[in-house]
Amino acid sequence: MRNHLRTFMLLAVMTALFAGVGYVVGGAVGMAVALVFAGAMNLVSYWNADRIVLAMYRATEVDAGHPELLIRAYVQDVHELAARASMPAPRVYVIDQDQPNAFATGRDPDHAAVAATRGLLGMLDRREIRGVMAHELAHVKHRDTLTMTITATIAGAIGALANFAFLFGGRDGEGRPTGIVGTIVMMIVAPMAAALVQMAISRGREYEADREGAELSGDPQALASALQKIDAYARGGYVNPDAERNPATAHMFIVNPLAGGGADNLFSTHPSTENRVAALMDHAQRLGGRPRQTAVPVTAGTRRIGPWS
Structure with missing residues (x-):
């Protein structure tokens, strides 16, 4: 119930942002057109946002009969964890990208999908991949994916509408031009407001999904190690071009896929990896009574390819 209310509030905020940008672009008429468009976007996002996001990343559906051993085991582990x-x-x-990363999408557990890049499958060991997918399934179980996916599609549309305002100028309520300064301000403010909504919904979800994913896989250290490796490679030159072209989807991934993303600050869509690893190590100690330890740091200079150990 709480997640449905949160999704409704998110849709209301995004619709208001759409209307505001529409007003700048075309006055009262522009606002009316934007409201109609926002209503249509809300419906499309609810029913088809997962397909839209998967198409953005040219993701390919796979099953347990796939000819590649890595992918067969990946599918089997996802089914077993579910x-x-x-x-x-x-x-x-599977997403054909070298940067290791993963996300989940779908409006509810009955219509969910998980996606991992080939970079992730080739770099992590099987324990670490299980930890990552357990994290993503925790998002699905708590219906975070609906809010996260809708945010991605609507925030991207707001950014596009703001760019439209910049290119074609804006009008006030009586149809007079608002001037280039007002248009530039709106072009900056609208995407920033959408990004603030993204940040508000994603950081706390990541900590909670880490905790639940660790419990589901029974291996908090493996998830912590996976987070460190993914973060190191994302910062070490393995750029995800599709994510760079669609930054509104960054909050969906387990680690920020954008070049230079990361720390806990106002403009980060994710908690810092260091904070997440520390929380997981504390959780591992509570779960199993094992001594607190830090996952082994990695650099982006080596990459393991081939069958899992």
Whole structure:
């Protein structure tokens, strides 16, 4: 119920932002057109946002009969973790990108999908991949994916509308030009407001999904190690071109896929990896009574390819 209310509030905020940019672009008529467009976007986002995002990343659906050993095991592990979480098995996708990363999408557990890049499957060991996918399934179980996916599609549309305002100028309520300064301000403010909504909904979700994912996989250290490796490679030159072209989707990934993203600050869509690892190590100690330790740091200079150890 709480997640449905949060999604409704998110849609209301995004619709208001759309209307505001529409007013700048075309006055009262522009606002009316923007409201109609926002209503249509809300409906499309609810029913089809997962397909839109998967298409953005040219994700390919795979199954347990895939000829590659790595992908077969990946699919099997996702299905096994979903069964352990007492939820339907999601559709499973692979993204042909070198940067290691993963995300989940879908409006509810019955219509969910998880996606991992080939970079992630080739770099992490099987324990670490299980930890990552358990994290993503935690998002699905708590229906975070609906809000995260809708935010991605609507925030991207707001950015596009703000760019439209910049290119074609704006009008006030009586149809008079608002001037280039007002248009530039709106072009900056609208995407920033959308980004603030993204940040508000994503940081706390990541900590919670880390905790639940660690419990689901039973291996907090593996998830902590995976986060460190993914973060190191994302910062070490493995750029995800599709993410750079669609920055409104960055909050969906387990680690910020954008070049230079990361620290806990006002403009970060994710908590810092260091803070997440520390929380996971503390959780590991509580779960198993093992001594607190730090996952082994990695650099982006080496990459393991081939069968899992």
